[in-house]
Amino acid sequence: MTADVPELPPIPPELARLRHSIDNIDSALVHLMAERFKATQQVGVLKAELALPASDPGREARQVARLRVLAEEAGLDPVFAEKFFAFVVAEVIRHHEDIASQA
Amino acid sequence: MTADVPELPPIPPELARLRHSIDNIDSALVHLMAERFKATQQVGVLKAELALPASDPGREARQVARLRVLAEEAGLDPVFAEKFFAFVVAEVIRHHEDIASQA
Structure with a gap:
């Protein structure tokens, strides 16, 4: 018995190109996030x-302001x-x- | 009238060092996210x-599987x-x- 998969239209080359770039960026994001969590x-x-308390509202406010800029x-x-x-x-x-x- | 800001303890050097790395990583994340949204x-x-439909569940499932690995x-x-x-x-x-x- 075959699965009832709907026929997909072919992917336009421009869409395939953009998706490849998105996949590369996502790989970089995952690796940077891994490094960020190692630091945190x-x-x-x-x-x-x-x-020290887990949360630091002053530090977080400064980070948000910087990241918005x-x-x-x-x-x-x-x-x-x-x-x-x-x-x-x-x-x-x-x-x-x-x-x-756990400490 | 001065603001009623509580006195903060000095930041340990090791914490300052880690925070600087986190800030650098966050800068990179923001710039990568900007590139990602340009592509999307x-x-x-x-x-x-x-x-074509805005959402593509098959593509998203493949992306999730890849990113988990x-x-x-x-x-x-x-x-x-x-x-x-x-x-x-x-x-x-x-x-x-x-x-x-808008199209």
């Missing part, structure tokens, strides 16, 4: 050792940049709380 | 021209990589729908 894991361990310069929607940062920080804080609870 | 905007225009190799939580991808794709689809509605 170290921050988490340090904060747990020094009994960088986003505008790079042609990225600064609102998206801020949402993206909030998404990543939420994950980092979850990691830090895990580290602190 | 072109995809959006192309899809609108060719009357890359994440594992890079030492990034593949569950986070998948959430990250879903977050970015939601924004891209919103852009494509905007482009299609």
